Amino acid sequence: MTRLAGKIALITGAASGQGAADAELFVREGAAVMLSDIDAAAGEAVAARLSGQGGRALFRAQDVAEEAGWIETVAASVAAFGGLHVLVNNAGIIARQSVIETTLEAWNRTLAVNLTGAMLGMKHAAPAMRDSGGGSIINLSSTAGMTAYDDAAYTASKWGLRGLTKSAVLQFAPWNIRVNSIHPGTIAETSFARLGGEGFEAAAAMSIPLGRLGMPQETAELVLFLASDASSFINGAEIAIDGGYIAAGTVHLRNHLRAEYTRRRN
Numbered sequence: 001m002t003r004l005a006g007k008i009a010l011i012t013g014a015a016s017g018q019g020a021a022d023a024e025l026f027v028r029e030g031a032a033v034m035l036s037d038i039d040a041a042a043g044e045a046v047a048a049r050l051s052g053q054g055g056r057a058l059f060r061a062q063d064v065a066e067e068a069g070w071i072e073t074v075a076a077s078v079a080a081f082g083g084l085h086v087l088v089n090n091a092g093i094i095a096r097q098s099v100i101e102t103t104l105e106a107w108n109r110t111l112a113v114n115l116t117g118a119m120l121g122m123k124h125a126a127p128a129m130r131d132s133g134g135g136s137i138i139n140l141s142s143t144a145g146m147t148a149y150d151d152a153a154y155t156a157s158k159w160g161l162r163g164l165t166k167s168a169v170l171q172f173a174p175w176n177i178r179v180n181s182i183h184p185g186t187i188a189e190t191s192f193a194r195l196g197g198e199g200f201e202a203a204a205a206m207s208i209p210l211g212r213l214g215m216p217q218e219t220a221e222l223v224l225f226l227a228s229d230a231s232s233f234i235n236g237a238e239i240a241i242d243g244g245y246i247a248a249g250t251v252h253l254r255n256h257l258r259a260e261y262t263r264r265r266n
């Protein structure tokens with residue numbers, strides 16, 4: 001259990017869902033972790049649980065859309081643990097509004113959290129990572145950053161984050177910092193899945209060739225791999241973790257529909 005021994009990591013949105021699973025796995029694998037989230041009560045509770053199990057975990061309240069908070073959070077991570085090697089830009093929100101429905105307020109807030117937040121994170125964490133000898137940045141995009149999705153602002157933010165990741169590769173490679181984006185499909189036990197509305201989780205599972213939603217522990221394994229030295233030559237990659245949805249979801253659904261069509265005709 002030492003895949004991250006000696007590493008110091010900062011994970012945003014770590015109070016719940018995938019971020020909390022990342023923090024738990026990172027700590028178990030030997031990392032010191034600064035958890036941050038806008039939800040202070042839930043974030044404190046996760047950090048306290050991990051510390052109680054003997055892990056090195058601290059929490060800091062942070063809104064990733066605020067630049068001043070990034071400067072303070074990065075400084076606090078370095079002060080507490082002595083450096084920084086890994087940044088996981090995980091915090092994200094969704095408004096569930098189509099283009100016609102989108103309010104300017106929801107559009108601006110979604111882009112501020114999902115895209116500007118990740119940009120600010122890289123801007124302020126990368127120099128500390130450079131001074132620690134380099135490291136790895138993992139940006140949480142989505143399958144909504146690879147194909148269409150219902151929410152206009154969310155889709156735009158996740159496509160934007162995929163592109164921003166490539167730009168960061170150019171700048172940070174000389175600092176020995178790798179930057180990759182991951183693209184989860186629908187992940188269970190997250191507010192994203194829970195708040196999708198009636199039929200959302202069932203329909204999502206039907207569209208995934210593996211026939212089920214992913215689990216936060218499964219995306220955490222990918223984040224861990226990209227954070228660790230085991231992925232030392234992976235840089236600028238975009239990795240779908242979606243049970244085959246991007247690769248084969250369309251034909252998979254077509255086959256469902258064909259079977260249904262045949263059943264009704266007979």
Ligand SMILES: NC(=O)c1ccc[n+]([C@@H]2O[C@H](COP(=O)([O-])OP(=O)(O)OC[C@H]3O[C@@H](n4cnc5c(N)ncnc54)[C@H](O)[C@@H]3O)[C@@H](O)[C@H]2O)c1
Pocket residue numbers: 012013014015016017018019036037038039062063064065089090091092093113140141142143183184185186187188189190191192193
């Ligand atoms: N769950 C899915 O199906 C799914 C699929 C693809 C991508 N994603 C992405 O995965 C990431 C993690 O989300 P999750 O699935 O764990 O959902 P989640 O809602 O359970 O967790 C998101 C966390 O981000 C925090 N957060 C929200 N706004 C914040 C802000 N301004 N500053 C700091 N923290 C903030 C929330 O408090 C929450 O703890 C998100 O970027 C999301 O877009 C999720």
